[in-house]
Amino acid sequence: MVLLAAAVCTKAGKPLVSRHFVEMTRPHVEGLLSSFSKLIQTDTQHTFVETESVRYVYQPLEKLYMLLITTKQSNILEDLETLRLFSRVIPEYCTVIEEREVSDNAFNLIFAFDEIVALGYRENVNLNQIKTFTEMDSQDEKVYLAVRQNQEKEAKEVMKRRARELEQQRREQKSGRSGGFSLAGAAQGFGSSSVGMGSGSSNSSSVSGGGAGASSSAIGAGSSLGAPSRSSAPVASRGMKLGSKKPLEAIVAELGGQASHFNAPRQAAAQSKSAPARSSIHIKVDERINMTAGHDSGMESLEVKGVVYLNINNADEAKCRIAVRNEESRPVQFQTHPNVDKKLFGSDNVIALKQAGKAFPVNSDVPVLKWRFSSNDESQLPLSINCWPSDSGDGSCAVNIEYELLEERLELHDVLISIPCPTGVGAPTVSSCDGEYKFESRRGVMEWRLPVIERNSSKQGSMEFSMPAREQDFFPVTVSFTSETTFCNLGVASVLSCDDDRSIAFSSESHLIVDNYIIN
Numbered sequence: 001m002v003l004l005a006a007a008v009c010t011k012a013g014k015p016l017v018s019r020h021f022v023e024m025t026r027p028h029v030e031g032l033l034s035s036f037s038k039l040i041q042t043d044t045q046h047t048f049v050e051t052e053s054v055r056y057v058y059q060p061l062e063k064l065y066m067l068l069i070t071t072k073q074s075n076i077l078e079d080l081e082t083l084r085l086f087s088r089v090i091p092e093y094c095t096v097i098e099e100r101e102v103s104d105n106a107f108n109l110i111f112a113f114d115e116i117v118a119l120g121y122r123e124n125v126n127l128n129q130i131k132t133f134t135e136m137d138s139q140d141e142k143v144y145l146a147v148r149q150n151q152e153k154e155a156k157e158v159m160k161r162r163a164r165e166l167e168q169q170r171r172e173q174k175s176g177r178s179g180g181f182s183l184a185g186a187a188q189g190f191g192s193s194s195v196g197m198g199s200g201s202s203n204s205s206s207v208s209g210g211g212a213g214a215s216s217s218a219i220g221a222g223s224s225l226g227a228p229s230r231s232s233a234p235v236a237s238r239g240m241k242l243g244s245k246k247p248l249e250a251i252v253a254e255l256g257g258q259a260s261h262f263n264a265p266r267q268a269a270a271q272s273k274s275a276p277a278r279s280s281i282h283i284k285v286d287e288r289i290n291m292t293a294g295h296d297s298g299m300e301s302l303e304v305k306g307v308v309y310l311n312i313n314n315a316d317e318a319k320c321r322i323a324v325r326n327e328e329s330r331p332v333q334f335q336t337h338p339n340v341d342k343k344l345f346g347s348d349n350v351i352a353l354k355q356a357g358k359a360f361p362v363n364s365d366v367p368v369l370k371w372r373f374s375s376n377d378e379s380q381l382p383l384s385i386n387c388w389p390s391d392s393g394d395g396s397c398a399v400n401i402e403y404e405l406l407e408e409r410l411e412l413h414d415v416l417i418s419i420p421c422p423t424g425v426g427a428p429t430v431s432s433c434d435g436e437y438k439f440e441s442r443r444g445v446m447e448w449r450l451p452v453i454e455r456n457s458s459k460q461g462s463m464e465f466s467m468p469a470r471e472q473d474f475f476p477v478t479v480s481f482t483s484e485t486t487f488c489n490l491g492v493a494s495v496l497s498c499d500d501d502r503s504i505a506f507s508s509e510s511h512l513i514v515d516n517y518i519i520n
Helices: 026-037 078-091 099-104 105-114 125-135 139-180 185-198 211-223 248-274 343-350
Strands: 002-009 013-019 046-049 054-059 064-073 281-294 297-311 320-326 333-337 366-375 383-391 396-405 412-420 427-434 436-440 445-453 462-469 477-483 488-499 507-519
Touching: 002 026, 002 078, 013 026, 013 099, 026 054, 026 064, 054 078, 064 078, 064 211, 064 366, 078 105, 078 125, 099 105, 105 125, 105 211, 125 139, 297 320, 333 343, 383 412, 383 477, 383 507, 396 412, 396 445, 427 436, 445 462
Parallel strands: 281 507
Antiparallel strands: 002 013, 002 064, 046 054, 054 064, 281 297, 297 366, 320 488, 333 366, 383 396, 396 462, 412 445, 412 477, 427 462, 436 445, 477 507
């Protein structure tokens, strides 16, 4: 088929969004679109109209039309299938199918149209792939934003706590002031003041007698407000309050200028929790996994790639060698850095430079070792996912999806299993679920979340739900997770100095990240 153009237009023929996929002039496209409204026959159920040169294939969408303009030689069945995909894309970006909503989301629709058709020919994509391509979703960006939100939240909590402390100090000051001017003290103070005046003294604190002593203590309590003493307990009072109490929000606003001062230690604390304490020699192990499987055919491919990064910030310790702990029984392919002694690593699992007198680079992440593992054996999967949709006979499907942790060394965190669902048929009915679930109606995705999967308590789990759909609507299923243990059983045993063979302290961290984990 050759698709000339795609457009969303009103029933009066006004084009709202139009995209042509072959070389055509704008007046030519506008002429074809203006002719469409004149060719529609309201007394027929056909969804296509032909002229001498082109074919119009259209589908009503409430008050609008989804229109495709193709050549007359194109396959009408393929045209209709493509039209259905275009019609399913529009509700994903427009909450209400009307003129204003379509115009506001015109660019999003054009980007989605470009993913469906390229140079007049349809691409082999489905709705979920279109949304993934247009969203350009990034797992690293999500992690960064989550860490940033946590840091901002913690900074606000510190500001509020500091504001409460200041408010407590002000209450103590006020209560101390109220205690200085209590009724009894005021009466004694006035009495001593009259005695002082009677005796002709100019300083009330020098007047002898009980009244003068009381006056002196009252004045002392009042004057201590300028610099409150933390050793003396404030005097409680139920008398008249001096001044009005500021709300907590106003105090937080006053501390706005000090936000960075309070934010810095909290951010440092957050970073210390997320990142391990680094020694002068820090070793980072990153591993990424890619897996593709079919729900009927089984696993198609599994590929794991790992890299060991060496970072040294002390030049005195740069002449060292690293002993690698290799307890992996699977056939793993290793590749060392060109400057690393390959024979030494192959015989002793030791990473060292070829030239003994040289040192590793300082203050940079140097990839000293890489490895790769691939297999098509299902038993090698770290996490097995089985999705079983079954037709209920009434137009709906019952879906049973389950997982099992096969690599028991691993402890998986932030596990997200995304099951695509048809849109416009309502939310699914969930009968059972291990963990948490959320149905994203706009995206048409059922998200099954599990914070941790490990061998003791959550090695296996399942979820069951039903909704009107076909069996193929629930694929592809995508999975994402992270782990602080690598899939390949590799690690760093020790770091030794090349000069005197002494052991050097080092720090290390490991990360397992999913690039693709798909069940088609």
